Amino acid sequence: MGGTAVVLCLILQLTQEVKASVGNCIPRKTVKYQTVSVEMFVKEGLSNVSTLLVDEETDTLFVGGRDVISALDLNNVSREIAREHWFATQERQLECIRRGKDKIRCQNYILLLHKINDSNVYVCGTNAYHPLCDHMVIQRTKMHLQGRAEESRGKCPFEPTLKYASVFVDGAFYSATSNNFLGTEPIILRSMQNPVRTEFKTSWLNEPSFVGMEIVPESEFSPDGDDDKIYVFFTETAVEFEFYDKILVSRIARICKGDLGGKRLLQRRWTSFLKARLSCSIPELNFHFNIIQDVFFLRRGKWQDSIFYGIFSQQWGRLDISAVCAYSMASIQEAFSKGSYRGPVTVEHSHVRWMVFRGEVPVPRPGACIDNFARSMGYNTSSDLPDKVLQFARDHPLMDSSVNPIGDRPALLKRSSNYTRIVVDRVTGLDKQTYDVMFLGTDDGYLHKAFNCDGEMFIVEELQLFLSPEPVQFLQLSAKKGMLYVGSMSAVVQLQVSGCHRYKYCLDCILARDPYCAWSQASHACVLLSDQTENDVRKYLFTLGNNVHLKCVPLSNLARVVWKFNGSRIQDKDSKYLLYDGGIAIFNVTVAETGFYDCLSVEKSKAKEFFITVARYALYAHQNTEKANVNAATDDNNEAEAVGFQSSLSTYLLKDATKQKSVGSQKENLLLKLLSAGFALLFFFLFIWNFYKGHISLPWKIREASSKDTNADLENPELTTGRSGAVRESSAIQTNMSFLNE
Template identity: 45%
Template sequence: MYSLIVLHGIFLACAYSGGSNLNSIPRKIIQYEDDHVIMFKEEGVWNYSTMLIREDLGLLVLGAREAIYALDINDISVAKSKVPWKVTEEKQKECTSKGKHPDIDCRNYVRMLHQMNDSLMYVCGTNAFSPTCDYITYSDGQLKLEGKQEDGRGKCPFDPFQRSSSVMVDQDLYSATTLNFLGSEPVILRLSPFPLRTVFKSSWLNEPNFVYMDVVQESEDSPEGDDDKVYMFFSENAVEYDFYNKLVVSRVARVCKGDMGGQRTLQRKWTSFLKTRLDCSVPEPSLPYIIQDVFHVRHKKWRKSVFYAVFTSQSSSTDRSSAVCAYNVTDISEVFSRGKFKTEVTVEMSDVKWVMYNGELPVPRPGACINNAAKSAGIMRSLDLPDKTLQFIRDHPLMDDAVRPITGKPLLLKRGALLTRLVVDDVTAPDGQSYPVMFIGTENGCVQKAVNYDGEMHIIEEVKLFQNAAPIDVLRLHQNQLYAGSASGVVQMPVSSCSRYFSCVDCVLARDPYCAWDVTVQRCSRVPTSPEKSKGHLIQSLKDGDATRCPSTAPVEPKIQTLVLGNNIRLLCHPDSNLAQVTWNFAGKPLPYSNRKYTISNEGILIYNASTTDAGRYTCMSVERVKGRDYTQTLAIYDLCEQSAAVGTDKIKTTLGILFESYTTSSGLHKPEEPPSYSKNLSSERKWIVMQVVLAVLSVMMACLLIWNLYMGHISPFMCCGRQSIKSPRNLPEREYMHTGNDYVDGKQQMARPCVTTNSGLEVTSFHRNITNGDTPTDIFILKNITEESEI
């Protein structure tokens, strides 16, 4: 019972106001398309999970399974060079004999790539559970392994699917991985003239899962003469909480770059290693979220640098969710430099509990870097630290305080597919402010672009990068290009595609820092690098989403649709935004969603068992609410024409009427436009057409009578050359009639298609032809043969 109370009091997050707003959805979802990304993959090669950007060489160096590639950084589909790095047959057999899979585990997975200098790179691979490192060069357009293989234990993991992290600082390699085949001996290691490592003790590292590490230049402009720090992010089993099962928590740790170990205590061990819990509380009560990836947004002044981190739930419930939290470097540094320590105490039958240490601390402060105060006391390096300080830090590496996010809550909370990786780009908008735009990879092969506006998280879009829904394993950002790697391939995409927004309102409501509506060219364009120069020509409103400055647009022209009695009719309407609500009006009145005759979705409306009462005008509108304002747009208008119900009318009369109408239209005669309420006036208009048809039929009959008299000799055949046989109606040739008119589809002028009635025994087919070289668009209607003479 005590365990549950402690767990509930410490780990379960309390709900706070505004939490429901954190569950954001993307405004646009871009499905997978081959034409909006550049992709690289090679047949038979997998796990493209390691990247190194070499801007000086114009390369993206890519590490995969048993291969290293040099790709053109501007077009990764161009592979400039490849070097294979396969395991030997002997190594593969040795790996298999230890119970590993020969085709999955016993291969060489490139897991680490670092630049040493302008000409040399350092690469490490798992090498069939026998980690190996080597040096690689690029010259004359070719990659080359130097063949100077080194032991990779402590630098690269044995298991290709185990997380690890590393960073190169001033030619010194810092790595966080495992030291043995079983993966049971974790280590944070530095390879330098003074190699150091962590103590193999559960209070230091307890089954960790390493995620990320990077250096912060804290020695710059430091009045205390502080040292640079290397920060590590990982998750591990908590030792400080009493729980019936293993409880995983997220951690941040750090060491001093100038650490040289202790003289007698902690020899060749870190004397500055400290760690603390990283908090990312969500509104709902849950177990702590587990860190998955981190990105360091560097600033010229290191105190303004920020770490962005992705977390996922560890709960076994079906409601899987992820969160993104941001942390100031100064907040993390404050916990380590001034926070309280935790200590072990023995209570209740020798059970070990972790409580806050309230005793007196040794001097210098345990875990602190060698600063001006220490040097004034004669301690010039960590080798000079007293044993009392070293013994304390050996037994008390854990801090009592947790690091809280900048906003006190997650920037983003997302349910559904779990988030895996992220990168952040700092974008300067036309308003002169900088906005951090996050690109977040998911487990189903998508990337979400999101930005936080004064505590409001806005997901601009979600783009599906991989057709096979492979998890995003690595993300890199360079010069407005995003690179994403997975098990199946690598994708390159631009950070923005402003051409996706077709209208000013859609462009402004997207609230994309990269995009703005250019008034001069009337399109959504990329914001220039110096937005102040074209500020007056751009319309953008990021925080407020104010689209009232947008110019008015031309009205949407209706599309004519035929109503076939008894059929199901679908009217398409796609909103520009997932955040917009779609409404339909019929004959000027709102269409109720509860009506069982209709099914309304984001794809459009489906009318079941259409009847004459369904004829009329349908208007599709979207309403998007942003910052208390409603923006209504008319997306589509349909005029649904009722099909003729006059089945008993002579079919040839109906056909000739259509031909007559086509003829008058093609001849330039005026055809009155049908008003919105044309369905009510349709019968009277048909009467007028029938009268014209009757006259046409009488004319035809008179012509036939004249021909018959000529044939029988009742009239002198002075105008004929001889007898001619009259073909039966069954053998009448097909006739073509031209029809012109106007209609609008998606805002573009197209040919008009009248509501054509087709009955049994008569088939009328319409073909559409667009002529763009100055000709008039036409419709060709072909009257096919009448199959029964009795119909004449």
Template identity: 45%
Template sequence: CLVISPILTCRFLLSDSADRPVKYFYRDGVVNYTTLLRGSDGETLYVGARDAIFALNVSDIAPNRFKNEVIWESPEQKRRECNFKGKNLQSDCFNYIKILLQLNSTHIFVCGTNAFSPNCSYIVSHVANFSLVKDANGNILTEDGKGRCPFDPTYKSTAVIVDGELYAGTVSNFQGNEPIISRSGSKPPLKTENSLNWLQDPSFVGSAYIPENLPENNPIGDDGKIYFFFSETGKEFDFFENTIVSRIARICKGDLGGERVLQKRWTTFLKSQLSCSLPDDGFPFNIIQDMFVLTPGKEHWKNTTFYGVFSSQWYKGGAATSAVCSFSMADVTRAFSGRYMEVNRETQQWYPYNHIVPEPRPGTCITNAARAMNITSSFQMPDKVLNFAKDHFLMDEIRSQPLLIKKHIKYTQIVVDKVEAIHSHYNVMFLATETGVLHKAVNVNNKMHIIEEIALFAAPQPVQNLILDSKQGMLYASSYLGVVQLPTSNCSIYQICGECVLARDPYCAWDGMMCRSIRGLQFNSQWKQDIETGKAQQQCSVPCETVTVPLNSFKLLPCHVRSNFATRKWMHNGAVADSMYTILTDGEIITTAETLGVYECWALEEGFQLLVANYCVRADWSLEATTASRKSIPVESYGNPEKGIVINPLSSESRYAQHTNGKNYWTEFVTVSVVFALTLAVLCLIFLYWNRDRMKSLIKDGECSNIQQKKQRKIEIQESLPLNGNPIQVPTPDHHKGYQSLNDNHICSTPVLENATSGKDSEYPESPNSQLNQKNLYVEISPRCPQPRVRIGSEIKDAVV
């Protein structure tokens, strides 16, 4: 289970998931499983594909368990004609099953494209004799499918059988530019009028029959109606590009056409725009993708709700978006009983019609009010009523706001199940996408909560059909490559009470021991369920599980969070585990002080929080986990060591008690210290012995390493008189005081002569007859040069010392 949002919205990949039982059906060489039909016996699922129809057992639809099959291929001559007309022989020129409807308890009505030459036939629905009906000569009994089934397999069409009559919305020609809503059967055939532009390039997505004539003998005496849902070009809008609008159209079951006006045409055809737009800026979701009609029962048709999925021909925020809108039966009835729209022939603009409307009201069925006027059929309708209906077929729009909006997702199919929960009834929606993903959502307080996101197929592919068997609690989804069967709920994945309640799944409730499906069960008020708010804290109490830990040991407290997007929050004795706790990357916490007490693990995501685990940690004072002979601290695990908290059971008090009552290790400490000191001393002596020669050289070089540390000493010269014998008094220059005196037989160095650059050297002219100063003789010598440089007066000469 890969959870998305909130905490327990699970994402399953059914192809490799063992959490939800799922079964697939496919046949080698067969593709395009577009049509699904639940049998009237409740035990058979009929599947229409390319060149084949299958009868599957709903208890097991595995490929090797199907009941029977019918191969209905197009003749080679039809395929050659299809190819000659410019169609692709490898993709277009086959018999794609487009209509598969239960005609009665023994036969199924089926239509296929037949290589762009549509025809229809009948199938015996009994499993023992599942086959196409044949004539006396053994040939398949077929009927012309023109006006019933489309020519092109990619064209969207719809059909429904009511009292043995087929009502279809499709195209009636090879080019596909003549849309039609028709009736065929025992009653007079009727269709829409193309010349009046009742339909503008429609794309049909569904149809439904509403028994508005029930209950019998009602005061209105209305007739049953067939509704069609489609999108088409909206001629009432004058934009710079063609604007697509979503429509709902209706016709009366008892319509027979007009006698002089609208002969063999519908006299009750009306249509209205289905407007699904945002409330703030009015951004429209104008293209209907699918429609599901939820009727609580034939007698309660007034409570019918129309659920549709819509997309937009424009992009908002640079992303494709889908929306789910609902329309009540009261809204639909109000629109078809409201204002008519009228077109201006000169400007081709549509305006509300605000004049007198003829009686009986145009576009309505035969009711008791019409019977009171001696009008019992459409043949008897006045010409002015039919002429008005011929030109005023567009009604005022029906508005709604989205229940659910999803960006970057395109919904293609929708089914809705009315579920009886513990405290109320809820409408659960199943939404299929063009990538093969199924969303399970519930409408709570006018907001949608997505319960599950399920990947139906291993590879992304559009869901072409989606049907619901509410009695069996099963969903069937078809695609290009096969059919998948899955249950509407899988409550067993919620393993604790908090998860079961927080999931807010109307199918599931916590019975005190486990989360289980309540469909078909006698549940009581003690079962836990909260669809409105999902407050698990009020419904469920997580017991504090006692964990006993020996002294000086560790234990792992697991905290399993099912959501990949949820974060953990550990609480210790009511306080958040802060920086004093070491939190590992996988959610574990290692504590070393003050660790006894109550531990709570909470899962947090998008404002929801769930108590996942609750532990009461106690220390076992009778056991001592650590002894002197052990070399490491033992680690004991509690639960599954995937994600949890590691604790040290010793608090400061318990550590003090163990220190005072345990064994004294002072002797061992002193012994180890002495051995360590002796070892260190021996190592130092060995080091010095190995490096004794090097140490001697360092000591000798150190005697002349710094000449500035030597004290300046003067050398007393033995000569006291010049060579001529006359004593001369020579003043001592100040700039000679910076030189090192010559002493004994070695001179190391002398500092730089002061005022050497001041220009005072002119006081001592260079002369070979310069007198030698007997008291102050300054000599400089390099420590590496045997001959020093001696300065006599102002002259510097080499001298041997």
């Protein structure tokens, strides 16, 4: 008790330090349930949603619940395509109750759904604490179980609320769960092909809570002839620490896909099982988030570039902080391939301590996959490995080195939110930078969208998904469709990864910094970046004193290009500019040339000219570095916020854009007023001068002159041509005046 009191005291002392030092991300916007645009599936009979399976090939979302499997339309989850019930028999339920379990839990909870092909899904359920697995056949809008259920001890949990993990790889089923009714035999098992499992030893697995399992194809393009790996994530009671109370630690374990077990030692046991501590902490406080809640594997084209993202929480105290840590494949490989081993050593009074192994490590390296080096020594499979290697692997499953996160600290820290689920999408923003956008479900039914913006974590928004608070139990991403699928105990929700439509104004769209979104001039709305055309936004960098080339192409062969600077038309005779086919050149750029450059495509039809803005460039000069960003946007109100289309927009640019907007608008208004006054005065003098010269007749003399002019025109055709030319010239003047007054 004394030790526990000391721990609690230390935690309480750290509380204020953590709150003071940890940067807390506050969502920029909170969107309540009534205004969230979602599709929802809620049906009578659907309860205890326990798993989701996204099948993009067949446009189906499979939902596992209590006694039922539903197939939903992936494009609209409110539409149920098919349903299949799977009940535990009455006899099985009665036996479950007799063994002391609750009547509600003595039913069949569908926990595992794995796609085998487009017409076959592997399904497992608790079956009243007697787990079974079966194959479900899919035929268009119908599906049915084959009815060849097999006992699935070690594949599927007995207990509906027990955490578990599984993956289906090349016809083999890998699972991490409990192997018995009481939940006292944790196991990581491969079944269906070459069955292999972990040892029932606390040094291997000690009261684990599994959260995830993933395969990494490390054999691809491996110069060493390496094998693919299966990684398992879980929290367990630490065996390596001496303490008065149980200390929980997060783990990452690794096994080789080609592992067949040993020949004499470790028969049908993993010869490659190794585990390491998964560190997620605040280094300056030495404060650890030691419980992993969920994990997501962000797969990339090259497996070396893939990243694991995990949600973590603390064991003691009520700091109410969730952390997200990210792990590179390089750091994971280093911990397992180069790190030292730990093992139990008996000391005085039969006390066991876990010590770093300082002796000679057998060759080939224990726990390593069979690679070219092992083959060169004559070890082609794990069953060929010598006993001393297998003995060492059995006694030293724990690595001494921890797997540290990218940056050696959490990517995100959030107070007052308990994260339950995470998925991550990689997006290319308008600035051509790559962003990992995290979607995080909370225990009170909210969804947070967060990403790293200019070196700081930024939460774009939080969405209330359910009317009454309930935990986000499952979260699935379809990057192909740009959709998220969220499961609670009683409902399934579908929503877009982007929320561009929620930003009604240009500046609001910019400040959201959402990598999915951009402001569109054509639709006057914040829209998906993928819907933008190539001419909507461009980014350049120029140095004062250099020449700048801005590209612009008219919309058709019949169109010509007109350039404006801060609302005023640029004339061909201006020596500062060179107008050429395909763009404009600005020579020896100074601060005076910074501002807005609009490229308009002008096309004539039936004596009318139509002006369409093709591109807008905003030239800004940095005051401190004498550099500027050039951003093309298509905002219709001459607003400097157009620069904010960059997701990584700096605060300085936002402030500068606002100043430019104000100054630019004042200059435009003054210029337009002067031009209007000047044209009015010019028109008045032209009218007086023409009247004085007799070019304009009084109204009552027009009729008399009309008949004379007609006869003169018939006698002298050249006069007709000249008058038509004058009419065309007058029309052109009117058009130009209309353009300048635009």
